[in-house]
Amino acid sequence: MAGVYIHIPYCRKLCSYCDFYHIISSGDNSSSIDAMLKEIELRKDYLNNETVNTIYIGGGTPSLLSVTEIETLLNQVYKQYSVENGCETTIELNPDDVDPDYLAGLKRLNINRISLGIQSWRDTDLKILNRRHDSAKAEYALKETIKAGFENVTIDLIYGIPGMSIQDWNSNLDFTFGFDIKHLSAYHLTFEKGTVFWKMLEKGVIKEVDEEESQALFNLLIEKSAKAGFIHYEISNFGKPGYFSGHNSNYWKQINYIGIGPSAHSFNGYSRQWNVSDVKGYIKSINSGKAFYEREELDTKARFNEYIMTSLRTMWGIDLDYIERSFDKEGYDYVVNLSGKFKDYGLMRKDDKHLILTDQGKMISDNIIEEFMMPGEN
Numbered sequence: 001m002a003g004v005y006i007h008i009p010y011c012r013k014l015c016s017y018c019d020f021y022h023i024i025s026s027g028d029n030s031s032s033i034d035a036m037l038k039e040i041e042l043r044k045d046y047l048n049n050e051t052v053n054t055i056y057i058g059g060g061t062p063s064l065l066s067v068t069e070i071e072t073l074l075n076q077v078y079k080q081y082s083v084e085n086g087c088e089t090t091i092e093l094n095p096d097d098v099d100p101d102y103l104a105g106l107k108r109l110n111i112n113r114i115s116l117g118i119q120s121w122r123d124t125d126l127k128i129l130n131r132r133h134d135s136a137k138a139e140y141a142l143k144e145t146i147k148a149g150f151e152n153v154t155i156d157l158i159y160g161i162p163g164m165s166i167q168d169w170n171s172n173l174d175f176t177f178g179f180d181i182k183h184l185s186a187y188h189l190t191f192e193k194g195t196v197f198w199k200m201l202e203k204g205v206i207k208e209v210d211e212e213e214s215q216a217l218f219n220l221l222i223e224k225s226a227k228a229g230f231i232h233y234e235i236s237n238f239g240k241p242g243y244f245s246g247h248n249s250n251y252w253k254q255i256n257y258i259g260i261g262p263s264a265h266s267f268n269g270y271s272r273q274w275n276v277s278d279v280k281g282y283i284k285s286i287n288s289g290k291a292f293y294e295r296e297e298l299d300t301k302a303r304f305n306e307y308i309m310t311s312l313r314t315m316w317g318i319d320l321d322y323i324e325r326s327f328d329k330e331g332y333d334y335v336v337n338l339s340g341k342f343k344d345y346g347l348m349r350k351d352d353k354h355l356i357l358t359d360q361g362k363m364i365s366d367n368i369i370e371e372f373m374m375p376g377e378n
């Protein structure tokens with residue numbers, strides 16, 4: 001099994017929080033699409049003929065592409081890779097780009113999962129986030145997506161936005177769960193270097209929510225999503241049974257994936273590599289017949305740390321059999337010994353052969369993960 005990620009680096013407007021690689025679209029994306037089509041072929045051996053079970057078109061803003069452009073990219077994946085029937089195929093849409101015609105076009109392709117970047121249902125939040133859409137457009141986009149017959153719909157929300165109270169977050173969640181969505185990704189706002197929010201924070205124009213409030217917001221999310229029938233299967237991800245993100249689950253289960261497009265990451269079990277974050281450099285390099293990327297070979301310690309970082313964030317936790325198989329007795333002893341104090345504090349529990357964070361542990365997951373990291377050079 002393997003995954004394909006395609007990164008569409010274009011946006012129409014810069015969001016205040018976002019540090020994913022993107023540039024403002026000039027309207028003509030053909031040269032980068034041509035390069036992506038070439039890259040899909042050029043690197044087709046990367047997945048060693050493994051069957052592709054998930055395709056994810058993310059960004060940036062994939063919905064700046066026409067249906068025909070998306071179809072061309074998908075057809076090239078089908079032509080060059082062996083893709084499973086019914087492969088989970090997701091596309092991220094900006095609510096502002098959604099209309100019935102566009103949705104009907106996507107529906108004709110094999111796209112079977114739609115991810116809407118709603119972020120908040122409140123206009124004040126959407127303004128400070130510098131989103132293109134307002135709350136009315138977000139509601140329209142979600143209703144139309146469901147009406148178009150997409151039954152697997154997920155939305156993105158952000159909490160901890162400056163000016164958002166706990167009551168505001170409560171109403172955002174109530175409104176969200178009023179729709180027939182199958183999945184929710186809810187992220188605590190992080191301030192990333194180089195973003196508009198980062199600069200505003202430095203100037204003191206906005207401030208981060210304090211830890212107590214963060215925890216209250218997260219608690220509310222856990223509580224309300226459970227009541228609405230969602231399973232909290234990863235720190236920021238909630239799904240109805242049978243609707244967990246296959247693509248993200250591949251990442252968390254160390255399954256190989258290839259990332260196509262500028263800045264896209266790839267992983268094959270032994271190394272991680274990432275394409276250059278520069279559209280022009282990317283196109284030039286692909287057109288000269290080679291992918292332009294940086295690579296990190298993963299030694300045992302790096303693989304261990306990656307496993308801890310991803311597994312502890314999920315409801316399945318650390319698989320002790322896997323640890324023993326992959327990292328010998330030494331890795332096993334290290335994890336089991338360290339887990340003792342977290343279990344005593346009620347932050348972690350042992351379930352059969354798994355070490356899993358409790359809800360209390362999830363609140364401080366970053367700190368716990370940090371403690372589990374094996375120190376030293378990677």
Ligand SMILES: C[S@@+](CC[C@H](N)C(=O)[O-])C[C@H]1O[C@@H](n2cnc3c(N)ncnc32)[C@H](O)[C@@H]1O
Pocket residue numbers: 017018019020058059060061062092093094095116117118119156157158187188189190191192
């Ligand atoms: C790569 S972005 C997808 C962008 C998509 N084009 C859209 O409509 O927003 C994936 C999601 O990560 C979340 N995200 C990105 N940067 C974030 C940050 N600094 N803090 C919290 N959440 C963030 C947003 O919810 C965003 O939708």
